[in-house]
Amino acid sequence: MHILVVEDDDSLRAMIAEILALEGFQVDTAASTSAAREKLSQRSYPIVVSDIYLDERTGLDVLRDVKAASPDSAVILMSGRGSMETVMAATRGGAFDYLAKPFETIDDLINVVKRAAAAKSSETNDSEVDIDDVPETEMIGVSPKMIAIYKQISLAAPTDATILIEGETGTGKELIARMVHRMSGRATQAFVPVDCGAIAPSLLESELFGTLKGAYTGADRDRAGVFESADKGTVFLDEIGDIEHGFQLKLLRFLQEREIRPLGSARSRKVDVRVVAATNKDVPKLVEEGKFREDLWFRLNVVRIQVPPLCERSQDIPLLADYFVKKYNARYNQKTKLLESGVKAMQVYSWPGNVRQLQHMMERLAILAPQQRIDSEAVKEAIETMDSRQEASETLADTESEQIRRVLAACNNNKSRAAKVLGIERKTLYRKLERMGLG
């Protein structure tokens, strides 16, 4: 493999050339930026090692020349006078790495060059994932289990049948509920999601059925419930396994009669809503334990859609990963490539996540993958950080300031978005920015 070494210090240049030659590389040298240009015009170098401060032009210009000639070359910059600005310019310009001079030991340089060489040779057989026929849908998946779900949706959607969607968190239950609505005759009407687990049991009744003025102290006006405001549309009852036993009977009555009686009202009236419910709990088990009414369970699962966890349909991972990378590349104006080895790594390290976690990981990687390449290393690291971040949201990798800068820039300085991508609390991000002098 050919390497070009650009260094104006004669003895250092000779030493680097000799050591890299001993490591088996074919080394050419240049003592100035113009000599480097000359060499670059003669052949392309997969790896270039360049000093930063050279003559009237710098290593950053060499970097630019190399990238213009062969964008895939790895450029390693080194400098004895590094600053935040040069490091940032090097990163932005696509440098492979940046070394401080003097080297602690020459091994530092050798290791970086070897790493670049390994990346180069893996690149040739680690090709970019190429998925054509990108489906015209936001629901991704071609595994037999997903196809079975598509069939269920297409059969059940046009009917008014109540549907119960079961699956672990992040598997796509809400997406499926929206699909059902969109493919039904109610598509032009409202789709109203209600998170039954997040609403206090005492408020759920008025939320769903409404309240008349004066029904209780503080009820200063009539409030329509969800079932009324979604008339002719679809109500999505999320986390249905969380509703209180007492309220389950009221919900059962509603499903039987399709009538609402707002709190404080003596009269009931008919509404026309389709109910789609979802849960990540094992409802049959709740029924067995006496925590969920069996009659309500029967009422709800007229059609039962069971969404498999991602690990049971790992052949969908490449499709989903590709879809999310494209989505976030577009959103953050990135050109990150998804490589075969990256996809393999996702399938091998079946981390305990579902589609949502995969989506979050791809969002991070679109911005933070080294050299904008999602390979097995990048995936391994992302999985590790995501795991550790769940435990201690305060810890970030060593390169954290650089990461924060990149993410902030990609997010147009939107701090909430950046915190989300980084997987930390917004408060934590503010604290870190303050420490970086950017608060």
Ligand SMILES: Nc1ncnc2c1ncn2[C@@H]1O[C@H](COP(=O)(O)OP(=O)(O)OP(=O)(O)O)[C@@H](O)[C@H]1O
């Ligand atoms: N098959 C899929 N294709 C594309 N995106 C998907 C798919 N499944 C899920 N997603 C995306 O993953 C994220 C999580 O999905 P969703 O909110 O539907 O999960 P959920 O099962 O309702 O999770 P929870 O139980 O935590 O509420 C969403 O952003 C959704 O768009």
Ligand SMILES: [Mg+2]
């Ligand atoms: Mg959900």
